[in-house]
Amino acid sequence: MLHGVPTSFYFALSGALFTIGAIGVITRRNAIVVFMCIELMLNGVNLTFIAAGNMLGSVDGMIFVFFIMTVAAAEAAIGLAIFVLLFRLRGSVNLDEIHLLKG
Amino acid sequence: MIDMAFVSPVFQWVVFVCAAVLALLGAIMMVTRRNPIHSALWLIVAFFSLAVIYLTLNAQFIAVAQVIVYAGAIMMLIIFVIMLIHLETGSVYRTRLSGPKAVGAVITIVLFLEIAAAVFTLRSGMGSAVAAGASGTAADLGAALYGKYLFPFEIASVLLLVGIVGAVILARREKERRVDGRPRP
Numbered sequence: 001m002l003h004g005v006p007t008s009f010y011f012a013l014s015g016a017l018f019t020i021g022a023i024g025v026i027t028r029r030n031a032i033v034v035f036m037c038i039e040l041m042l043n044g045v046n047l048t049f050i051a052a053g054n055m056l057g058s059v060d061g062m063i064f065v066f067f068i069m070t071v072a073a074a075e076a077a078i079g080l081a082i083f084v085l086l087f088r089l090r091g092s093v094n095l096d097e098i099h100l101l102k103g
Numbered sequence: 104m105i106d107m108a109f110v111s112p113v114f115q116w117v118v119f120v121c122a123a124v125l126a127l128l129g130a131i132m133m134v135t136r137r138n139p140i141h142s143a144l145w146l147i148v149a150f151f152s153l154a155v156i157y158l159t160l161n162a163q164f165i166a167v168a169q170v171i172v173y174a175g176a177i178m179m180l181i182i183f184v185i186m187l188i189h190l191e192t193g194s195v196y197r198t199r200l201s202g203p204k205a206v207g208a209v210i211t212i213v214l215f216l217e218i219a220a221a222v223f224t225l226r227s228g229m230g231s232a233v234a235a236g237a238s239g240t241a242a243d244l245g246a247a248l249y250g251k252y253l254f255p256f257e258i259a260s261v262l263l264l265v266g267i268v269g270a271v272i273l274a275r276r277e278k279e280r281r282v283d284g285r286p287r288p
Contacts, residue, residue, distance in 0.1 A: 036146050036181060
């Protein structure tokens with residue numbers, strides 16, 4: 001008798017997504033691509049919350065995901081406004097060229 | 104609404120494997136594509152397959168919100184900004200894989216191995232993921248959101264308001280100011 005998919009597989013998938021996002025944040029230099037990688041990492045965390053909530057038979061995991069989505073939407077609005085401003089100021093969103101705080 | 108606990112396990116496995124492979128493919132292609140527009144489109148693929156995975160976990164409301172908020176609103180914003188600042192026309196920043204970056208990537212893979220080791224030694228994790236009775240319909244979520252979590256919900260709405268105001272102020276043109284820095288009367 002084949003059982004359903006174990007929770008560990010969902011956790012492993014979310015860990016893999018988080019890792020791919022983190023590698024992207026480290027290696028890519030385009031600020032917008034780095035931003036997209038951060039969204040991917042947030043999605044990996046969301047998957048963990050939902051899988052754990054389902055395993056425990058609780059709706060709280062989904063509430064957490066709801067709030068993470070809210071914060072991600074606000075972050076997208078602010079972050080992309082900052083990128084547009086940065087592009088007007090410097091003509092580029094390459095992270096290697098942004099070192100104003102370096103002194 | 105179909106309760107996934109009563110769906111055939113074979114079907115659960117098929118849906119999970121297909122969606123997981125598609126999500127990983129979308130994520131890997133998103134990181135490796137050189138053109139930001141291609142990255143954004145692959146990320147939408149990953150978001151859609153994650154919505155399918157949420158459906159297999161009985162989280163119907165979150166699956167719909169994933170498509171609307173992430174694949175719809177946030178990705179629309181990102182693609183809009185990519186086109187606004189002309190990143191799609193080949194002014195693509197070349198990624199130099201220097202030593203520190205390679206080391207960072209390797210350390211991140213070690214982090215993944217740690218997560219995987221922790222997950223697969225978790226004894227309660229080997230049971231079937233879909234518990235009978237757990238349900239994520241809009242009715243269940245709404246009851247929790249407007250009952251137990253009413254105050255965090257209000258805080259979230261204030262956060263969104265602050266986000267909107269901040270974005271408008273940030274993106275305002277500086278031409279409205281005079282040379283001496285004071286706003287025009």
